[in-house]
Amino acid sequence: MKIMVCIKQVPHQDARLDVNGAGTWIQEENIKFEINPYDQNALEAALQLKDKEAGTEVVVVSIGPERVTQSLRTALGMGADRAVHVKDGAADGSDSLGTAKILAAVAKAESPDLIFAGFMSDDGNLAATGPMLATLLGIPHTTTAVSFQKNGAIQVERELEGGALEVVELNTPCLVTTQTGMNQVRYASLKGIMAAKKKPIDVKTVADLGLAGQVGADAAKIKIEKLYTPPKGQGAEILSGSVDEVVGKLVGKIKELGLL
Amino acid sequence: MGSILVIAEIQKGKVREASYELVSFARKIGAATNREVKSLVMGQGISAAAEELSKKGGGEVFAADDAALANYNLDAAFAAVKAAIAAASPDVVLVSNTPSGWDLAPRIAASLDAGFAPDCFNVDVEGGELVFLRRFFNGKLDSRLRPTSLPVVATMQPGATAAFDGAAEGKMTPLAVSIGSLGTKFVETKVASAKGVDxxxxxxxxxxxxxxxxxxxxxxxxxxxxxxxxxxxxxxxxxxxxxxxxxxxxxxxxxxxxxxxxxxxxxxxxxxxxxxxxxxxxxxxxxxxxxxxxxxxxxxxxxxxxxxxxxxxxxxxxxxxxx
Known part of the structure; x- marks a missing residue:
C-alpha cells in the first residue's frame, strides 16, 4: 500500500506574528517554523499503518521554499520513506485551490491508495486543501478524523459539534483529514534521523508538474487583500499594579459577584 | 447576474438556526447587488421544513427529498448540491461552517473551479463586489478576502449574524437528484461518552x-x-x-x-x-x-x-x- 501525506510548514505556535509591509501576509523572516500540528497527526496516522502492514510506503509531500526541507527531513526521520518537495516561487500566492492543484499533480504521478492531510493549517485555518485535492482526484474524502481503522474497509470517526462523533466508511483510494489529538505523535529517533539523511527528497517545479501559469498568485481565484490586527473592542479592563494589588482587586470582584 | 444559493441544513427535522443566518447574509448581498436568493434543503421527509424556509426568506427553495439524504453523506449531499446549482445558476454559494460544511463546501468550490472563503464572520459589498472577512492564525489576525472572479463559495461562522426571522414569500420546488454510487457510507452517529464532569x-x-x-x-x-x-x-x-x-x-x-x-x-x-x-x-x-x-x-x-x-x-x- 502507498500512502501520501500532505504536510505544510507553518509558523511555530509561539512565533511572533507581525503583518508584512504589503499588509497581505506575515513577516516570515527570523521566525521559527514547524510542521503544521494537524499534519503531524496525519503523518502519525500513516506511520501507524506502516507499522502494521509490511510493504507500506509513506510519501510526504510539501510545497514551499528551501526552509521546508527541514520539515521534510523531520518527517523522514519519523519514518516516512521518501519526500516530494515542490519548491518554486511560481507556487507562491496560490489560493487553496491552486495548492490543491499542485498536490493533485503530485498525487496523479504517485497514485497512492490513501492520502492523509491535516484538517486545517495552523496559519490559514482554511480547512480547504484536503477536500479540494480529493475532489480534483475524483476520490471520496472525509474530514476531522479522530480515529482511523482499516480492516478491509476504511472506517473513520469524525468530529461533530459538542463532542458528538460520526462514523463513516470510505472506499479506496480516499483522502482523510485529521484532527489534532487523533493520536500521540512520535518523535524522530536518533537512528531515524541518521537514516533520514539517506532518504530521497524529490524536488519539483510547477512546470515539472505541467501547471505553469495555472497556479500561484496570478491564478488565484481569491486573494488576501488585507491582513491586519483585529480592531480592539471594549475588551477587558486590564488590572495594573503589583501581583498582590491585582489579586486584591480580583478577590473584590469575585465578592461583588456573590461568589465568596 | 447570477443568484445566491444558500445550502441549508436540517437538524431535528427543521432548518437549523445557522441556515437562517445564511439567509440574512444572502439577503444582505442580494439587496446590495440585485441578486435573487435561492436555497437548497436536503434530507428525507423535509418538505415541511423546506416550505417553512420558503416563507421565511429562503426565496425559491429547492427540496431534495431522498432516503440517501436522511443522514449526512458526502456523495449524496454533493449530488443534491450539483442538481441545485444546475437549477439555480448561482454565482455565490453560501454554506455554514459546520461539520457538514467542512466536508462539503470545499468540494463544491473545487468542482466549480471557484474561489473559496471559509469560516467568514462577515461579508461586505463594495461597489457591487464582495469582500469576505475572516480570521487567520487562530483569531490573532483578521483579513479581507476578495474573489478575483465568480463564482465564489463561502462558509459563514454560525452565530456571526442574527438569523433572518422576517416573512418573505418564496416558493418550494421539488428537486430530483440522481444519486449514483456512493464512495462514502454513513454508519452511525455516536453521542459523546457519558460525562464524569458536567x-x-x-x-x-x-x-x-x-x-x-x-x-x-x-x-x-x-x-x-x-x-x-x-x-x-x-x-x-x-x-x-x-x-x-x-x-x-x-x-x-x-x-x-x-x-x-x-x-x-x-x-x-x-x-x-x-x-x-x-x-x-x-x-x-x-x-x-x-x-x-x-x-x-x-x-x-x-x-x-x-x-x-x-x-x-x-x-x-x-x-x-x-x-
Missing amino acids: LTKADVIVSGGRSLGGPEKFQEVIKPLADALGGAMGASRPVVDAGWLPHEYQVGSSGQVVSPKLYVACGISGAIQHLVGMKASNFIIAINKDADAPIFEVADLGVVGDLFEVVPKLTEAVKAAKG
Whole structure:
C-alpha cells in the first residue's frame, strides 16, 4: 500500500506574528517554523499503518521554499520513506485551490491508495486543501478524523459539534483529514534521523508538474487583500499594579459577584 | 447576474438556526447587488421544513427529498448540491461552517473551479463586489478576502449574524437528484461518552491552557483555585489533545459549551473554538502573559502576567476571604 501525506510548514505556535509591509501576509523572516500540528497527526496516522502492514510506503509531500526541507527531513526521520518537495516561487500566492492543484499533480504521478492531510493549517485555518485535492482526484474524502481503522474497509470517526462523533466508511483510494489529538505523535529517533539523511527528497517545479501559469498568485481565484490586527473592542479592563494589588482587586470582584 | 444559493441544513427535522443566518447574509448581498436568493434543503421527509424556509426568506427553495439524504453523506449531499446549482445558476454559494460544511463546501468550490472563503464572520459589498472577512492564525489576525472572479463559495461562522426571522414569500420546488454510487457510507452517529464532569452545571470554572506546561500543573495550580471557589476545572483543546486531561474537561465548540457565573481563563490565548465555548459566561477573568491574546477581547477583567505567580496568590486570597 502507498500512502501520501500532505504536510505544510507553518509558523511555530509561539512565533511572533507581525503583518508584512504589503499588509497581505506575515513577516516570515527570523521566525521559527514547524510542521503544521494537524499534519503531524496525519503523518502519525500513516506511520501507524506502516507499522502494521509490511510493504507500506509513506510519501510526504510539501510545497514551499528551501526552509521546508527541514520539515521534510523531520518527517523522514519519523519514518516516512521518501519526500516530494515542490519548491518554486511560481507556487507562491496560490489560493487553496491552486495548492490543491499542485498536490493533485503530485498525487496523479504517485497514485497512492490513501492520502492523509491535516484538517486545517495552523496559519490559514482554511480547512480547504484536503477536500479540494480529493475532489480534483475524483476520490471520496472525509474530514476531522479522530480515529482511523482499516480492516478491509476504511472506517473513520469524525468530529461533530459538542463532542458528538460520526462514523463513516470510505472506499479506496480516499483522502482523510485529521484532527489534532487523533493520536500521540512520535518523535524522530536518533537512528531515524541518521537514516533520514539517506532518504530521497524529490524536488519539483510547477512546470515539472505541467501547471505553469495555472497556479500561484496570478491564478488565484481569491486573494488576501488585507491582513491586519483585529480592531480592539471594549475588551477587558486590564488590572495594573503589583501581583498582590491585582489579586486584591480580583478577590473584590469575585465578592461583588456573590461568589465568596 | 447570477443568484445566491444558500445550502441549508436540517437538524431535528427543521432548518437549523445557522441556515437562517445564511439567509440574512444572502439577503444582505442580494439587496446590495440585485441578486435573487435561492436555497437548497436536503434530507428525507423535509418538505415541511423546506416550505417553512420558503416563507421565511429562503426565496425559491429547492427540496431534495431522498432516503440517501436522511443522514449526512458526502456523495449524496454533493449530488443534491450539483442538481441545485444546475437549477439555480448561482454565482455565490453560501454554506455554514459546520461539520457538514467542512466536508462539503470545499468540494463544491473545487468542482466549480471557484474561489473559496471559509469560516467568514462577515461579508461586505463594495461597489457591487464582495469582500469576505475572516480570521487567520487562530483569531490573532483578521483579513479581507476578495474573489478575483465568480463564482465564489463561502462558509459563514454560525452565530456571526442574527438569523433572518422576517416573512418573505418564496416558493418550494421539488428537486430530483440522481444519486449514483456512493464512495462514502454513513454508519452511525455516536453521542459523546457519558460525562464524569458536567461543566455546564458549574457556577465557577477555572480553565487552564497549554502554557501550564504539563498535567501535574493542573493539579498544583488550577484545581486548588477551582476548589477554593467551589467550582470545576476546565481546559482548552491543546491540553486535551496532549492527553493531560480527558475530553470531558474540554471547553469549546468541540467540547462543552458553558456559561457559568464566573469563568477564569489561565494561560489560554483564546482560539476561536475555545471562545465559542465560554464567551456566554456571566463574568470572565483572563490571566495571560501575552497582552495581545484574543482572550482579553472577550474577558471582563484581565491580568497581563505570569499565571504561576498570580493564580497561587489568588487561591490563597480566596481562601483567606472565605475565612
